[in-house]
Amino acid sequence: MADVDYQSLVMPYRRSADQDRPEPARHPVVVVGAGPVGLTMAIDLAQRGVAVVVLDDDDRLSTGSRAICFSKRALEIWDRLGCGRRMADKGVRWNTGRVFFGDDEIYNFDLLPEAGHGFPAFVNLQQYYAEGYLLERTEDFPGIEIRWRNKVTGILPAADGAQLTIDTPDGSYDLDADWVIAADGSRSPLRAMMGLEAKGRVFRDRFLIADVRMTADFPSERWFWFDPPFHRNQSVLLHRQPDDVWRIDFQLGWDADPIAERQPERVLPRVRALLGPDAQFDLEWCSVYTFACQRMERFCHGRVVFVGDAAHGVSPFGARGANSGVQDVDNLGWKLALVLEGRAPESLIDSYGAEREYAADENILNSTRSTDFITPKSQMSRVFRDAVLDLARDCGFARRLVNSGRLSVPATLHGSSLNTPDIDAFAGAMVPGAVCADAPVIRDGRRGWFLENLGAGFTLLCFGEGPGDAVVVGRDLIDAEGLLARRYDARPGTCYLIRPDQHVAARWRRHDADLVAAAIDRAMGKPA
Amino acid sequence: MMLNTEPNLAAPDDFYEALIEMHRDLTPEESAAVNARLILLLANHIGDTEVLMQAMQRARAG
Numbered sequence: 001m002a003d004v005d006y007q008s009l010v011m012p013y014r015r016s017a018d019q020d021r022p023e024p025a026r027h028p029v030v031v032v033g034a035g036p037v038g039l040t041m042a043i044d045l046a047q048r049g050v051a052v053v054v055l056d057d058d059d060r061l062s063t064g065s066r067a068i069c070f071s072k073r074a075l076e077i078w079d080r081l082g083c084g085r086r087m088a089d090k091g092v093r094w095n096t097g098r099v100f101f102g103d104d105e106i107y108n109f110d111l112l113p114e115a116g117h118g119f120p121a122f123v124n125l126q127q128y129y130a131e132g133y134l135l136e137r138t139e140d141f142p143g144i145e146i147r148w149r150n151k152v153t154g155i156l157p158a159a160d161g162a163q164l165t166i167d168t169p170d171g172s173y174d175l176d177a178d179w180v181i182a183a184d185g186s187r188s189p190l191r192a193m194m195g196l197e198a199k200g201r202v203f204r205d206r207f208l209i210a211d212v213r214m215t216a217d218f219p220s221e222r223w224f225w226f227d228p229p230f231h232r233n234q235s236v237l238l239h240r241q242p243d244d245v246w247r248i249d250f251q252l253g254w255d256a257d258p259i260a261e262r263q264p265e266r267v268l269p270r271v272r273a274l275l276g277p278d279a280q281f282d283l284e285w286c287s288v289y290t291f292a293c294q295r296m297e298r299f300c301h302g303r304v305v306f307v308g309d310a311a312h313g314v315s316p317f318g319a320r321g322a323n324s325g326v327q328d329v330d331n332l333g334w335k336l337a338l339v340l341e342g343r344a345p346e347s348l349i350d351s352y353g354a355e356r357e358y359a360a361d362e363n364i365l366n367s368t369r370s371t372d373f374i375t376p377k378s379q380m381s382r383v384f385r386d387a388v389l390d391l392a393r394d395c396g397f398a399r400r401l402v403n404s405g406r407l408s409v410p411a412t413l414h415g416s417s418l419n420t421p422d423i424d425a426f427a428g429a430m431v432p433g434a435v436c437a438d439a440p441v442i443r444d445g446r447r448g449w450f451l452e453n454l455g456a457g458f459t460l461l462c463f464g465e466g467p468g469d470a471v472v473v474g475r476d477l478i479d480a481e482g483l484l485a486r487r488y489d490a491r492p493g494t495c496y497l498i499r500p501d502q503h504v505a506a507r508w509r510r511h512d513a514d515l516v517a518a519a520i521d522r523a524m525g526k527p528a
Numbered sequence: 529m530m531l532n533t534e535p536n537l538a539a540p541d542d543f544y545e546a547l548i549e550m551h552r553d554l555t556p557e558e559s560a561a562v563n564a565r566l567i568l569l570l571a572n573h574i575g576d577t578e579v580l581m582q583a584m585q586r587a588r589a590g
Contacts, residue, residue, distance in 0.1 A: 380560075387564035397572040 003090075003243075006132035011059045013149040019173045024163060027053045028340055030177035032152050032164075032190055034058075036067070036127065037308030037325035038183035039134035043081045044333030046141035048456065050340055053175070054144065055166060057151035061135065064285040065126035065211050068241055069319035071408040073435060074326040075119040076451055076502070083137040084119065087130060091123025092220055092240050099402060100225040101389040107399055111407075116483045117438040118449035121407060122319065124241050130322070155180070155193050161303045179336060180304045183325070188310035194301060198313060200294025201368065204254040205375045207316075208288050210267050213245050214281035224404040226374075226389055230273035235374050237404070238274070245284055248274060249316075251375060258288040291315045293364045293371070299328075300353040307332060312360035317370035317405035320363040327410055328356050334457075334500035338524060348525030351418050359411035366406050373403035410435045413503060420497070420506035420519040428489040436502045439484040441477045450484055453477060457500055458520055464492035466511055499523055531582035 018025040029045055031038045034056035042052045070087060078084035098108040113121045138144045153172065154165035161178045182190040191198065223238040225231070234251035241247055250270055252261055260266060267286050275281060295312035299305060308325030332352045338344035376382040391398035413419065413433035420432060430437065439450045453459075453471055460470040463485060473479050473490070488496060488507075497506040497519050506519035522528070537543050550566075551559045571580055 380564075383560045383564045384568070387561055387568055390561070391565055391568060395569075395572075398568065401568070 003129070004132060006061050006128040006135075007063060009061060009132070011146070011148040013059060013169050014147070015168075015170055016145075016147055018175060019168065019170060024174040024176045026161075026176040026178070027051065028178045029053070029181060029336065030055060030164060030175060030179070031181045031183055032056075033183035033185060033308075033310070034131075034135075034146055034148075035062070035183060035185060035308070036130050036134060036322050037329055038181070039131060039138060040078070040081065040326050041181055041183055041307065041329040041333065042144045042146070043083075043134065043137055043141065044329055045337060046138070046143040047081060048333060048337035049143070050337050051143040052145070053177075054138075054146040055150040055152060055164075056146065056148055059148040061131040062127040064209075064287055065128070065241060065245065065247060067127045067130070067319075067322040068124050068239065068247055069122050069323075069408070070125055070130060071122045071319060071323040071410075072117065072119045073408075073410040074323045075123070076438070077326050077330045078134075079119070079451070080330075080454075080502070081137065082140070083133045086133050087125055088119055088123055090129055090133075090242055091125035092242055093120050093123055094220045094222055094240065096219070097222040097224065099389075099392070099404065100223065100228060101386075101392075102227055103229055104393075106389060106393045109399070116440050116481060118440075118451060119438070124239055124247075126241055126243075126245065127322070129242070152184075152190060152193075155190060155304070157194070157302050157304055159302070178303065178340070181332070181336075182304060182306045182310045183308050183329075184310050186309040186313050188306070190304070191296065191306065191310055194304065196296060196301065198292075198294040198296045198311070200292055200313070200364065202292040202294075203290065203315065203371055203375065204377075206252040206254060206256045206258060206261070206288055206290055208250040208252050208256075208261055208267065208270070208286065210248045210250070210271055210286045211241070211245050211284040212248065212271055212275075212281040213243070213284050214275070214279065215244055216246075216275070216279060216281070218246070226385075226404075228274075231270065235404075236274065246281075252288070256288070258290075262286050262288045289316075293368045295357065295360045295364060298353055299356055300350055305332065305336075305349065305352065307356075311356070312364065314363050314367035315371040316367075317374060318363075318367050319405070319408045320367050323408050324359065324363050327359065328352075330501045331356055335525075344524040345526060351416065351525055355413045355416050355418075358413060358416075362411045363408075370403050370405045374405075418499070418505060418523045418525065420515075420522055422507065424507070424509040426489050426507060428487065430488050430496070430504050430507070432504050432506055434504050436496075436498055436504060437487040439487055440480040441473075441484060442480050443477050447480065450477070451502060454498055454502055455500075458505070458523070459498040460495060460511075460516060461488075461498055462493075462495040462511060463488075463490040464494075466495060467513070470495070470511075497523070529576050529579050531579050531586065533586070 031054045045052045075084045095111045151167045153167045156163040162180045164175045220240050225236040237249040239247040299311045307328040314320045335348045376385045388401045462470045462472045466472040493510045495511045499505045505523040
């Protein structure tokens, strides 16, 4: 199937019956923002049987490639939601990274991703493809209604929900929602309307993104230059995207004029200096951006819950923006569904805040460290940065200090109130709060992946033997390469309780139905 | 492990002479780069985070 030109799609505004009602209509969940995070939220809830109204102030998907690195965890979440495989297949995979300093390549590395996972460490994919595929997936669910050109202009929070005032081409109307999910981006109008802020560190630097289309014989590698001859005293990143589009990121410094720098007559010479005088290319898109590492103090404000960039912001180094937003939604979806069904107390939503605020701090820490390395902000910081790069030519230890963005990996939710602490001894990474590791398995004679076997609700994973409703390795699944047992430090009798968002809730060396039931209650936020 | 601030250099005068010699004929910028590389090399050799943190605090305190 040929790909749609998602950037040129215009989604029609349609008048909703809600606009003609004498009293505001009431919906269980209204998601504000139809970006990658808002669309993912809608699919997760709809897949759990919750009807969702999505409001977006625009009528288009992402203009320009924007977020381009999607991590393994985001792909796994999207696979659970029915569209991860398509993204992985379209995306560009790469393993080799090259680091240049001044005139020279100082070293290269192979990511050597661990084998035996259903998805690669990450793929490069333009945001408009991610959004386009998500949008097409929403069409599979009659419970999702997206209202384009519906701009929220007011919010009135209440104990049992919030009233939204919405501006449309036909005038404004009001809507009541039991829950409002704010996925309206880093400048979140909802956040401002509620008098809330995201606080943190603003970096005094500007970057130019230039996407160029060319049929050059650059390999599918990530090239990162510190202080290259064609762009002195700044950094440059070259990354490949699908459709022969290349992302080039130029650090410009704080004094750069953001308007002038995005004009083609300024951009083209920069690109030509990198690619050489004979390169044939077309400029697809360019943008000048700044960024801040910041977050809201709390993500939950009664019945209004903030997700994605609205809740937290990071630098682009390390691909922790959209990826962490998708993980927010992964965390929130099942909790909201349980609360709406009356099966879990409303306080379960507070655990979304606690867990994802913790994850946001980890992402901010990592992205701040990368930023400080790439764009040193003091003379001595620059001296040490350059010393690391000098030594990295032939000292292995210094290569470990080079930080042009650390791989985005999901946070392990240590200390979450939903975790049941271990009472048995275990080794390895699958501690309570960890995201479940994948592994190759065989089910019904077919090769597949472990994560595909986790259900929409809680899953009890047992090794060797277990109750009828558990996923039992040896009965329901074959551990094709022994990796599942190794990654979960499993012995016969070991069992894991896995949350609907594929995080470990509890684990034991032998099955005990009472302990499992207590751990499920705990993970659903029920009082002990 | 604790940062050792007791005498530990086998030949202190030789070390000090070599340290100054390392900077001979360098501009202040070049010297700063050499010092930074030296700190990184030594830090990696020591390896112990706790010792390094104590050393940084001691150095900063003056």
